[in-house]
Amino acid sequence: MDISYIINELAEDRQQYFNAVSPPIMQSSNFAFDTVDDLRTAFEDEYGGYLYSRGLNPTVDILRKKLAALDNAEDCLVFNSGASAIFAAVLANVKSGDHIVSVEHPYTWAHKMFNVILPRFGITTTYIDGRDIENFERAILPNTRVIYLESPNSWSYALQDLAAVAELARAENIVTIIDNSYCTPIYQRPIDFGIDLVLQSATKYIGGHSDTVAGVLTGTKKMMERIFNSEYLTIGSGISPFNAWLLIRGLRTLPMRLQHITKSTREVVTYLKQHPKVEEVIFPFDTDFPQYELAKKQMQGACGLLTFVIKANTVAEIEQFCEKLKHILMAVSWGGHESLIIPKCAGFKPGHFDPEKKEHRMLRLYVGLEDPAYLVADLEQAFAIL
Numbered sequence: 347m348d349i350s351y352i353i354n355e356l357a358e359d360r361q362q363y364f365n366a367v368s369p370p371i372m373q374s375s376n377f378a379f380d381t382v383d384d385l386r387t388a389f390e391d392e393y394g395g396y397l398y399s400r401g402l403n404p405t406v407d408i409l410r411k412k413l414a415a416l417d418n419a420e421d422c423l424v425f426n427s428g429a430s431a432i433f434a435a436v437l438a439n440v441k442s443g444d445h446i447v448s449v450e451h452p453y454t455w456a457h458k459m460f461n462v463i464l465p466r467f468g469i470t471t472t473y474i475d476g477r478d479i480e481n482f483e484r485a486i487l488p489n490t491r492v493i494y495l496e497s498p499n500s501w502s503y504a505l506q507d508l509a510a511v512a513e514l515a516r517a518e519n520i521v522t523i524i525d526n527s528y529c530t531p532i533y534q535r536p537i538d539f540g541i542d543l544v545l546q547s548a549t550k551y552i553g554g555h556s557d558t559v560a561g562v563l564t565g566t567k568k569m570m571e572r573i574f575n576s577e578y579l580t581i582g583s584g585i586s587p588f589n590a591w592l593l594i595r596g597l598r599t600l601p602m603r604l605q606h607i608t609k610s611t612r613e614v615v616t617y618l619k620q621h622p623k624v625e626e627v628i629f630p631f632d633t634d635f636p637q638y639e640l641a642k643k644q645m646q647g648a649c650g651l652l653t654f655v656i657k658a659n660t661v662a663e664i665e666q667f668c669e670k671l672k673h674i675l676m677a678v679s680w681g682g683h684e685s686l687i688i689p690k691c692a693g694f695k696p697g698h699f700d701p702e703k704k705e706h707r708m709l710r711l712y713v714g715l716e717d718p719a720y721l722v723a724d725l726e727q728a729f730a731i732l
Contacts, residue, residue: 347415349532353597357411371591372404392579393571401579405587409594413552416531417544419564421571423578424590428527428547429455430583431561433463435543438573439521440491442468447485448494449476449506453525456494476506477637479514486518495524495541497644500680501653501690501710503528503630505637508644512540527551532604533647543569550681551649554596554603558589606715607650613718614711617725618654623732625707628653650713651680656732658707661691661699663732668709670728674721680712685721687711 347356363370377396379385388397396402406424414422425431436459440446448460450473460471474481476495493515497506508524515522524536527546536544546552548560563573578584585593611629618627619634627634630641631648641648658664668676674685690708691699700706713721 349416349601352412352415353600356415357408369405369408369591369594371587372399373587374403375399393574399587400582400584401574403584403587403590405594406585406590409585409590409597412594412597413531413548413562414564417564418531418535418537419544419566421567421569422562422564423570423574424548424585424593425561425563425578425583426585426589427559427583428453428525428545428549428561430581431545431547431563432456432525433459434573434577434581434583435523435545435563436464436492436494438569438577439523440464440469443489444469444491445487445489446471446492446494447482447490447520448473449496449499449504450474451499451501452494452496453500453527456496456525460494475504476511477504479507479510482511482514486514486520490518490520493520493522495522495536497524497526497534497536498528498630498641498648500528500651501708503628503635503637503653505630505640505644507640508536508539508541512542515542516540528649528651529645529647530600530604530649532601533649534645537564539644542566547679547681548593548596549679551600551604552593552596552681554600554682555592556679556682556684558592560585560589560593603715604647604649607713608647610716610718610721611648611650611652611713614713614721614725615652617722618652621729623657623729625655625657625704628655649681650685651710652713653708653710655704655707656709658732659701661696661706664689664691664707664709666731667728670731671724672727673716673724674711683715685712685714685716 388395392401410422448471472485474485495506512522522541523543524541526544527550530551543565545563548562615629618624629652668689674687677686688710
């Protein structure tokens, strides 16, 4: 299905909405019925129609159909955050006593779920270096039910061989889940490699304007319906109609934004790689990246997120560098119009800083929609303090 058709036309049904070019926001919590029998049917199968917007909503459905098509998936659920999508996907596929294999250093709230929430119910997690398929083979136990992937990771950009992991998981009857926030469906479609469930933070590139928080989960219709009738409805983690409309708006410009961001990122990477105060640049589409060939095989492109290691002897130097930036904002997340930076050292107390540890001198940079020369000039004036 053509991406332009998905983004601009699929599921719009404009003739139902006075031929409006932009779909309406069905800002209704409730839906009425003409007969008791119709109401009874809705009670019996809430996934089959509109009853209450905690479940299905017409505006949200337009978004669901577009996002499912972009992922080459049968169906989709949209959540009020990426963390909600992660929680529902995992919780739907484990029970007390089960085991999970996860790549090391996953997203913060996935990590907290694995380490804090799930152990309360006797569910354990083994973390592995996912760059080697043999590590997955060694970690699988008789009670392993889920393999959790994040490819690329959002700091190291470590990749997993998706086709190899999917083949291994199918042979062991294990559900595979991947966080695809880095690539979006424009640059990577894990379902095409055999992955079962694909999630992403729609807060980032899908929204694109830093004005809404949301999560996406795609997979088979059977799996989506099962999650909808249990975790989705019970936890109440669905997205509001207004936020769904904002994401539809974001989709309109997604390919164009990614194209611009990708071009700008190449220029920023080139600048950073030659800078004498930068020790290393980590970016999956850089030819020096250790898994560059796998990145080219699995991904159609890489977006605006990269990590660079600064040459600094003290944490104060890194702090001064970040605080000296005039236009690149210091903040978490990525995918919006604005460029962002976050130093790794912000995650621990200054006294723990060790300049010998490369990780302590890492900064994660997101290249937004600004002109690359504008960003390079901002970085250059900040480097001057080192």
